[in-house]
Amino acid sequence: MSFEAFDKRINKDIGLIYLENILSHTSYIIRELDVKPLNETKVYNSVKHVIKATFPDYISLSEPFYKEAKCYKPDILIPSLNVAVEYKYATDEARLIKTIEDILIDVLGYSNHPVYKIFYAVFYVRAGVCTQQRFNILWNGYKFPEHWKPIFVNGE
Template sequence: MEYLESRIKVLLSQARQLEIKVAQHQVDWGVWELKEETDIPPQYLLDGDDEFVSPFYGILQSIYLSAVCYLDTRNLEHYLGVFYKIFGRDPLCLNYRDKFEMDHYWSGEPYSVFLAKMNVFLSSFEFMESSSEKYDRVSGLQYLETVLKNTAVIISKNNLSPKTETEVYNAVKSTLGFIFTSSKSPKSNFIKTAKEYKPDILIPELYAAVEYKYAADEQKLKSTIEQIAADVKGYTGDKDYSVFYAVFYATDDFWGQAKFSKVWNEQGFPKNWIPIYIVGR
């Protein structure tokens, strides 16, 4: 049993070392196929198949077979049935084997959907506790995002009528303090030569920072987006924070979500900056 647990962890580690290279190789294939300059693939793509893709597929197959053996050894027939539903019954044609998505919440890099789902599936077992840390953080960020999107609801339930961004984020901050204990007394090092940058909310356990903006009219909404764009470079230099939320609390629906997203995208924000548009109640 211990051998299988150790083997699964080693195989997962080996797969993670290759997943970004495989994802980039997929992109390179896609770019070449779009160009359609020749019917013969360039040698560097064929070499990449041998160097990255084939070993990656072999490791995923070994993970699959080791997991099946582990579940079978522990007589977990029902959980084994769930496993087959997720990953399929054919180790030569695994579900999600070729699927990659972008991790906007954490690393900003592509990740293997197969590995992500395998980590979630195996996280029920004690031996996987440390291996699931990254995916636990992603879940935490999604929960944080849900709370931020409910800013107007939190304010309404507390019978508040905020007139400043401080009043807005303080209401949310008190709520987050019950969920993420590290947000109660956080520290940061966003210090530049002429200015110290202090996000409104910091959650160290998620490596996340939140900046709130308050807009009582359309012009103010526009200027606050421009202000955030100007401050982005200031929020660097602290390795403890890598995901940033910009929450815009508008007292009325001045633009609508579509226009807000368009204006935001025009500013060219980094992918680790996530905007949230809130209309006050």
């Protein structure tokens, strides 16, 4: 059943649950597709098919976040949920920290958009690089706004 089949009153809440479930299962999706996740693009390109099947208004590689000096391009947009998704890929803890800091820049770049109000930062991290507990400590240390939600995915 596609996302459009739900009553409009509950679309957003149920849609966010569906989306979070898909994003948190990124590693499973990649494994099932037999993709070798060597970079950020391979990771989110694998997941976008599931998102596209669930959310018909899915948009990829758009440029809705124009600022004076730069245009910000989220990896996935779902207008019906007012959601933008940014994927990050890390093979070691130093790179993970750098990607978290990159999201800090996106916080300012994605702010004050008339449609997108909820932002997911999905961190696909090679197995053994970091634990969920360590990731939470790193993320919380940066004091992100509440409308930015991290999802830590332990990859292969």
